[in-house]
Amino acid sequence: MLRRVVVTGMGGLTALGHDWTNIEANLRARRSGVRRMSEWDAYPDLNSRLAAPCAPFNLPEHYNRRATRSMGRVALLSTRATELALEDAGLLKHPVLTSGRTGIAYGACAGSAEPVITFGRMVTSGNLQGVTSNTYVQMMSHTGAVNISLFFGITGRIIPATSACTSGSQAVGFAYETIKYGKQTVMIAGGAEELSLGPTAVFDTLFATSTRNDAPHTTPRPFDRDRDGLVVGEGAATLILEELEHARTRGARIYAEVIGFGTNSDGSHITQPEADTMARVMQLALEDCELPPAAIGYVNAHGTATARGDIAESLATNRVLGKRMPISSLKSYFGHTLGACGSLEAWLSIAMMRDNWFAPTLNLDNLDPACAELDYLTGEGRSFEAEYIMSNNFAFGGINTSLIFRRWDGLMPA
């Protein structure tokens, strides 16, 4: 028997704030989280000096040494974002968390950078200086998922959704399937990424980063004719997914229903996107919930502002959803938050759906003629109601995801 899955909590840490009220104010004010990283001037080989770091945040006292000794920054972001989401869901200290009926699906592109340096030094110098009991745990790619489990006493299944830019969205999708097929009652789902030189250097080497270093707020420029690459961002976002009857029984507030998930891979090139398989993943999500394409009211794009990615995505979206589909990319505000983007963009898309207002793509002044026709939201964004929204993400290695959420008003279903 298939279960229905709803979102009962959402939270995160971002460049534009750590709660929807503040984030929305910044989105409406068209405020970008991108800034010049003068710290990176020490690396003359780096072309791009831009990033969108997470805004400062305070930690409650219970984040003491013992509680955080196995956490590097990415694990810390994952844990605190999850705590905000659990609090939002009214599940903090709830017995279901430690009962074995709650699981975790979480990921990031990588573990923390500092322990990688320690390990590298060990391999090249032969001395183990700096290697501690926690070095590996901080460095391992599923450090976020494991630390969430330890911090909250979660004993259910852990799905390490570590797939680069689709970590957060695969986490939400796999968490949805876990509850749908009756394997868990509650799932903590999301992704995170800490800011470090590594990811920027990776994209920089591929000539895929924006180098508008003296005009940070003009970049990235998804779908724009004059885009020049992506900007790396930092943050974490968690959705609490819950089996519908369990949510109703405890009187939980329901934000949306998760009704569709598709994921596939290009099977062709390690970095170059494929419009055909990107289109297919959107179809898979629609088939999962038996919806016609016309039912979708808004698409939240992956929209990284790379030359090829934006074109492929727009072609795929146009082919499946038609040229009148409203679409925008939040990466124009937050940069590319890598492991976090899938869950961050899902969170904010659901929040926008509930507010009946959808943010524009910043810096989209002149549409690239090579991008397919779509209803690209610009200017002040647009106020309208949507019953169903779709959120898409596409990663290195050709991994693609598509999520579909249904509006939920009040505690009773439509």
Add this chain to the structure above:
Amino acid sequence: MPTVDVFQTLKTTLVEQFELDPAKITPEARLQEDLDLDSIDAVDMIIRLQEITGRKVSPEDFREVRTVGDVQRVIEKLLAARAAPA
């Protein structure tokens, strides 16, 4: 470095790095269509050339490169810049 040496160095590099047939490497040869080098190969080639010349290839230079001749011109430009008085 005289022009003919740049081409020879480039040719040797391409043959070694990508297991290409030396006969196919002419100034007119298109990297993608004729030599079957994709975007990742292009990046790896640029990295190797940066190591050899000791100079950095800018994103703008990279985007214009289509043929072996284009690569040669970029290298020559970089080497000339390095040789020029400060």
